[in-house]
Amino acid sequence: MQTNARTSPNRFTRRAVTLALSGLISSLAFVASPAGGAPAFARTEASDVVLQSKPAAAVVKNVALPIRANMIGLTYRGTGASIRVRVHRPGAGWGEWESVAASDIGPDRWTGEGTDRSAIEPMWVGTADRVMVRLDGSVRDVRLHAINTLGDAHPKTWWQRIFGFLGSAPAALTALTAPRAAEAVPAVPQIVSRAGWGADERWRRCCPRYAPTVEVAMIHHTVNPNNYSSADAPALIRAIYRYHRFNLDYDDIAYNFIVDRFGRVYEGRYGGTTKPVVGAHSEGMNTKTSGVALLGTFSNAYPSGPMIIELMRFLAWKLDVHHIPAWGVVPMTSGGSNKLRRGQTVNLNRISGHRDVQATDCPGNKMYYQLPRIRETVMKWGAPKFYMNSTPRSLRPDGDGEDEQHDAIKVWHSAALNWKIEFSDAAGNAKATFTGAGTYAEATWDGRDQTSGALATTGAGRVTISAWDDSNKQATPNEIPLRIVTTHPAGSVLKSGSSVVLIDEGATSRSIPTSAVYNSWFAANETVLTGAAELGRYTAGLPVGFRDGTLAKTPDGTYYFINAGQRRGFASPAVFSSLGFRPEAAIEVPSAEISTLPAGPVIDDASRHPAGSVVQDADKTLWVVGAAGKQRIPSVIVRQSWYRDDEVVPALPGDIALAEGEPVSFRPGTLLRTPSDHLWIITGGTRRVFADEQMFALMGYSTKAIRSVSWADIGIVPYGGTV
Numbered sequence: 010m011q012t013n014a015r016t017s018p019n020r021f022t023r024r025a026v027t028l029a030l031s032g033l034i035s036s037l038a039f040v041a042s043p044a045g046g047a048p049a050f051a052r053t054e055a056s057d058v059v060l061q062s063k064p065a066a067a068v069v070k071n072v073a074l075p076i077r078a079n080m081i082g083l084t085y086r087g088t089g090a091s092i093r094v095r096v097h098r099p100g101a102g103w104g105e106w107e108s109v110a111a112s113d114i115g116p117d118r119w120t121g122e123g124t125d126r127s128a129i130e131p132m133w134v135g136t137a138d139r140v141m142v143r144l145d146g147s148v149r150d151v152r153l154h155a156i157n158t159l160g161d162a163h164p165k166t167w168w169q170r171i172f173g174f175l176g177s178a179p180a181a182l183t184a185l186t187a188p189r190a191a192e193a194v195p196a197v198p199q200i201v202s203r204a205g206w207g208a209d210e211r212w213r214r215c216c217p218r219y220a221p222t223v224e225v226a227m228i229h230h231t232v233n234p235n236n237y238s239s240a241d242a243p244a245l246i247r248a249i250y251r252y253h254r255f256n257l258d259y260d261d262i263a264y265n266f267i268v269d270r271f272g273r274v275y276e277g278r279y280g281g282t283t284k285p286v287v288g289a290h291s292e293g294m295n296t297k298t299s300g301v302a303l304l305g306t307f308s309n310a311y312p313s314g315p316m317i318i319e320l321m322r323f324l325a326w327k328l329d330v331h332h333i334p335a336w337g338v339v340p341m342t343s344g345g346s347n348k349l350r351r352g353q354t355v356n357l358n359r360i361s362g363h364r365d366v367q368a369t370d371c372p373g374n375k376m377y378y379q380l381p382r383i384r385e386t387v388m389k390w391g392a393p394k395f396y397m398n399s400t401p402r403s404l405r406p407d408g409d410g411e412d413e414q415h416d417a418i419k420v421w422h423s424a425a426l427n428w429k430i431e432f433s434d435a436a437g438n439a440k441a442t443f444t445g446a447g448t449y450a451e452a453t454w455d456g457r458d459q460t461s462g463a464l465a466t467t468g469a470g471r472v473t474i475s476a477w478d479d480s481n482k483q484a485t486p487n488e489i490p491l492r493i494v495t496t497h498p499a500g501s502v503l504k505s506g507s508s509v510v511l512i513d514e515g516a517t518s519r520s521i522p523t524s525a526v527y528n529s530w531f532a533a534n535e536t537v538l539t540g541a542a543e544l545g546r547y548t549a550g551l552p553v554g555f556r557d558g559t560l561a562k563t564p565d566g567t568y569y570f571i572n573a574g575q576r577r578g579f580a581s582p583a584v585f586s587s588l589g590f591r592p593e594a595a596i597e598v599p600s601a602e603i604s605t606l607p608a609g610p611v612i613d614d615a616s617r618h619p620a621g622s623v624v625q626d627a628d629k630t631l632w633v634v635g636a637a638g639k640q641r642i643p644s645v646i647v648r649q650s651w652y653r654d655d656e657v658v659p660a661l662p663g664d665i666a667l668a669e670g671e672p673v674s675f676r677p678g679t680l681l682r683t684p685s686d687h688l689w690i691i692t693g694g695t696r697r698v699f700a701d702e703q704m705f706a707l708m709g710y711s712t713k714a715i716r717s718v719s720w721a722d723i724g725i726v727p728y729g730g731t732v
Contacts, residue, residue, distance in 0.1 A: 050158075050244075051159055052160065053157065053209065053247055054157045055076075055156045055157070056076050056154075057152050058074070058153040062151075064147065065148060065149065066145075066146070068144040069141075069143050070141070070142045070153075071139065071141050072139065072140050072141070072142065072153060073139050074140060074155045076157055076162040076163065077138050077157060077162050077163065078137050078157055078162075079136055079137075079157050079159050079161075080156045080245070081096070081131070081132050081140060081154065082156070083128065084127065084129075084154065084257070085126060085148045086126060086127070087149060090127070090145065091144070091145040092108070092109045092143070092144050093107065093109065093142075093143045094109050094129075094141065094142055095107065098137050099136065103141075107132075109132065111129060112127075113130075113363070113367055114229070114289065114291065114292070115263075115289060115346075116263075116295060117292065117293060119344060120218060120260075122258065123257060123258055126257075128256065131248065131249055131252045133233040133234055133248065136157075136161050154252060154256045156248045157248075158207075159244050197326055198274050198323045200276050201243075202276050203279060205243075206242075207247050208250060209247075210279070212250070212254045213260060214261065217287070219284055220285040220287050220297045221285065221400040222285050222297060222331055223327075223330075223333065223399075225297065225357050225359055225361055226298070226324055226328060226361070227290060227298045227299065228362050229302040229363045229372050230302065230305060230371055230372040230376060231302050231306075235306060237269075237304070239271055242269040242271065242304060243275075246275055259289045260289070261289075263288055264277040264278065264288060264301070264302040265286055265288045265299045265301065266299070266301045267302045268303050268304065268316055268323065269305075270304065270313045271316075272316055274319055274323045277300070282327075283330050285297065285299070286299075291367060292344070292345070292346040292347075292367060293343040293344035293346040293349060293367075294343055294344070294346070297341065298341075298361075301320065303320070306373060307373030307375045308374055308375065311375045312375070312379075320383070321383055321386055324360060325387045326391070328359065332394075332397050332399055334396050335360055335384045335387035336359065336385065336388045337358075337359055338356040338357060339356070339357060339359060341356075341357045342354045346368075347367055349366060358380070360380055362380060393476065394484055395422045395426065395476045397418070397419060397420045397474065397487065401489055401490035401703060402416055402490070402492070403491075403492050403494075403707045404456050404470075404491060404492065405495075406495065407542050408541045408545075409539065409540030409542075410540070412494075412707070416453075417452065418450075418453070418474065419449075419451050420449065421449055422448045425447055425448050426446065426478055427477050427479070428445055428446065428475065429444045429476075430450060431474075433470050434466060434493065435467070435469055440454075440458045440459065450476075456495065466493070467494050467732070468731070468732070469490055469492055469493075469700040469701075470490075471489065472488070472489050473487070494708050495543070496516065496543065497539075498678075498692035499515075500676070500677030500678025500691060501678055501692075501710075503538075503539045503544065504539065505540055505541050505543070506541070509536070510544065511530075514693060516546070516548060517547060517548050518549055519551060519553045522552050522553070525555075525598040525599070526554065528596045529559040530553070531678075534714045538709055539709065555606075556571075556651075557571070557572050557620070558570075558571070558620075558622055558633075558652070559596065560594050561595055561597075561598040562595035562596070568590070568592075570590075570612060571606065571621075572609065572619055574606060575607050575609030576607070577608075577611065577612050579612050581613075584612060588615060588618055588658065589658035589659050593655050594653065594655040594656045617667075618634045618660075618664055619634070620636045623648065623657050623658070624657070624658055624661070626660040627660075631657070632664065634667065635670065639664060639667040640669070640670050641672045641673065646718050647673060647674065647675055647722065647725075648673075650675045650676040650716070651676045674691075674726060677692055677693075678692065679716065680715045682717050682718065683720060683723060688705050690732060691726060693729060694726070694729075695728065695729025696726040696727070696728060697731065698730075698731055700731050
C-alpha cells in the first residue's frame, strides 16, 4: 500500500532537514559581522507607557508591558517623589518591591542637552513582562520606559527557541574576545569599541564636545544588579545608552567609559578615547573630567577583583594620556549642581568619586573608600612619566601687552629625565627647540624662529613634549595646541589706540578716517582690538571711503546719496519719497565731512534708483542697481553682510529693465556660523573656517558679529582652508 505523502517519514525527514538548514543559514546570516568587522547584535526595541497624565499625590499602577523589557526607566514631572517598583518575570513570577533612586547624573547646563523631567536610574530586570509602580509625592506626566536589548522582546516560537541561541552568542564572543591592543607605557588596556558593544551611531546627536584637557577621573556606579552574565554586559550598556539618549534627552550615553565585573573596559560617549570628551555624568563638573562608570551597584557589595584591576590599568593609561598624576588635588569650578553652587571652586582629588561633586551615594561606599588605595597604586604604574597642564596655549604678539608670549610650559617628571620641548607653526615646521635634563622642565616662546628671527604665521601650531630616562625608555609624549595670531585675514577691521584700519588684500592696511565712513560699512561690534606692533606688519594703503549706496544726512536736514566717491543731492523731497528712501536709513555725517566729497549729478529721475541702491522686486528678489545693470543678491544673509534692513527699497520699472550681471557675494570680513557650529570668515574671495572657537576668540572677533547661515548660502563661496 502506498504511503500518504503528507505523512511519509522520508518526506518529513527531508522537510525537517531543509527547515533546519534554512534556519541555521538564517541565524548565521544574522550574526555575521557586517562590512567593517563590527559584530551583530539583537535589535533594540523600546516602548513607552503613560502611567499618569494629571497631577496626583500618589500613583499606583500594575502594567502589562507592551514588550518584554530587559531594562525599565521612569520619568515624570515633579521632584522628591518616593518610588517603588516590582517586576514580573515570565516563569519566575513577581519579585520583591524595590525602592528606586532618582537619577543623579546629568549634563552641564551650558551644553543644552538633557530634559527637565525627573527620572530614576535605569533598572536592569533581566526579562520582565509586567511591572508594578508606586510613586508617593506630587507628580504628573508619569511615563514608564521599557527597553529590550537582548532580542527577547516577544515570546519565541518553538523554532526560535531551538535556533535563536545562535543569534547573540557568537556576536558577544566576537566583541569580548577581540585581540588585546599592543602595550605601551603605561600599558594600553583593551577597550571595547562602541561598535564592539553595539552602539547605534544613528541615535546620538552630532557632534561631541571637547574640553581643553582632562583634570580629573570621576568614578561612578550604574546602580544595576551585579549578577549580569558576560554576554549580557554589552546589552546592559546598550539599554543604558537608549535610556540616556531618548528618555533623558542626552546627546549620547552619559559616561565616557564603562567597566564591567569581568574586567572589560568599554568606550562610552563618542569622540575618541584619548580626547577630553565632555560627558553628562556629573552635573556641573563634566568639563575637564572623564566619567568612568562601574557596571553594577557598590553601596553594599564590593567590586570584583577583575573590575578593580582593570579599572586601575585603565586609569594609569588614561591619566598618563593627559599627563596628570593619580595623586594630589586640583581646583575645579562647578557649573552648578545639587551640592555645589554655580561658580563654586573646590579642590578635587585627581581620582574622585561622583559624591564629591553631587549629593549622591555614587559610586557606593564599598567603592568610594577604595579610592585612596587606587590612587596610590595607579601613581606607581607606568614610569617614566611627566605631568603638566595640557590646556592649549595662546600666542598673540601684537604689542598690546597681552599674550605676547604664551604661558610658560612647565613639566614635572616622575624621576630625573632627559627632556625636549619643541614649538611648531601651523605648517608643522619646528621653529624653536629647548632641551635639558632633571626632574623639572620649563620653556617659553615669543613666536620667532630661533634661527632666522622671523615671526611665525597665524594659525594653529603645537607644542610637543618628550622625555626619556638614561636607558632611553620613553615617557608617553604630549602634544598640545598652540594658537598663534600675528596678523588678521583680509576684511578684518583693526583698532589700536585712535587708529582704525581695514585689512585689504595683499596685507594692506587702509585707514578708516571717520566714524561716519566706518558706520557706512560696519556695525559697532565688528572692530577687533589689537596693538601697534601688529599694525606695523601691514603695508599702508589708500584710506577707505564711504560705501556706495550710503544714504547720508547732514545736521541741517539735507539728504545725500553717496556713489563713486560723490555726494548726490535730491531734486526735491518728492523724488526722495518716490524712490522709497527712508529717513531712518540715513547715517549722520558732519557738514564739513560731506563737503569734502565732490558734488555729483542731482537725483531727479523717479523711475529708477541711482547706482548703489539695493532694491526688492515683486518676487522678493533682491538686487543691487548699477549704472548700466543690476546684480542679484542671492539671499537675505548676503544682503545683510552689506546693507541694513532699512536700506532696502521697492524696485521700480527702470530697475527691472536693467541687464543682469554677476551675482553679489558676501562682504569680505563677514563672520558666519554654519549649522555644524563651525565659525567662518569671508576673506580673499573664499570662506575660511576657524580652527576652533578659541582661535576665533584669540583673534579678538566678537560673537555678536556672527550671522547664522545655511550650507546652501555659504556654499556660493569657495572653501579657502583653516584660520
